[in-house]
Amino acid sequence: MAYWLVKSEPSVYSWEQFTSEKQTIWSGVRNYAARINLRAMKKGDEVLYYHSNEGVEIVGIAKVIKEAYQDPTTEDDRWVAVDLKPVRKLKKSVPLEIIKKEKQLANMDLVRLGRLSVQTVKEEEWKMIMQMAGEGK
DNA sequence: GCCAACGTTGGC
DNA sequence: GCCAACGTTGGC
Numbered sequence: 001m002a003y004w005l006v007k008s009e010p011s012v013y014s015w016e017q018f019t020s021e022k023q024t025i026w027s028g029v030r031n032y033a034a035r036i037n038l039r040a041m042k043k044g045d046e047v048l049y050y051h052s053n054e055g056v057e058i059v060g061i062a063k064v065i066k067e068a069y070q071d072p073t074t075e076d077d078r079w080v081a082v083d084l085k086p087v088r089k090l091k092k093s094v095p096l097e098i099i100k101k102e103k104q105l106a107n108m109d110l111v112r113l114g115r116l117s118v119q120t121v122k123e124e125e126w127k128m129i130m131q132m133a134g135e136g137k
Numbered sequence: 138g139c140c141a142a143c144g145t146t147g148g149c
Numbered sequence: 150g151c152c153a154a155c156g157t158t159g160g161c
Contacts, residue, residue, distance in 0.1 A: 009147085031156075052147055096148080115146050115155060 003121035004041060005048040005110060006062070006084070015049055015059045019086045023065060026118075027073045027081035034118035038080050039068045047084060048121060048129065050110070057095040058129060061087040090133040104128055 066083035
């Protein structure tokens with residue numbers, strides 16, 4: 001089981017929209033580093049859902065329901081998409097500001113590689129986030 | 138193949 | 150709205 005983090009601008013595709021649609025195609029990624037991560041996603045992997053620009057916080061958990069396939073939004077077969085579905089909203093959203101203050105999370109991709117839109121999350125990082133979100137585990 | 142210029146992302 | 154950081158492009 002691996003953990004991931006995806007970003008979305010709420011004005012483009014928010015968590016609320018995601019949950020009301022029950023699932024979504026995570027397409028339109030045009031970045032090589034992000035593509036490597038998309039390809040590595042396995043069915044059942046859990047994904048943190050992060051709101052960029054507005055909110056600037058992790059708001060919920062999603063799950064991979066379909067592994068990488070050709071991105072339907074382009075003819076170019078080099079790009080891939082995955083299908084995600086919402087699992088649940090976090091009890092408490094975890095703002096980037098708080099993550100930055102947490103020493104154990106200083107090396108998270110979210111902090112180091114701010115602009116990467118699909119990131120890996122280590123198990124320890126996932127656990128920390130869950131604690132900070134008030135999720136008992 | 139290097140690197141400067143440019144465009145985009147995203148935090149503030 | 151500004152600007153820093155970073156990825157991509159293109160000239161040489």
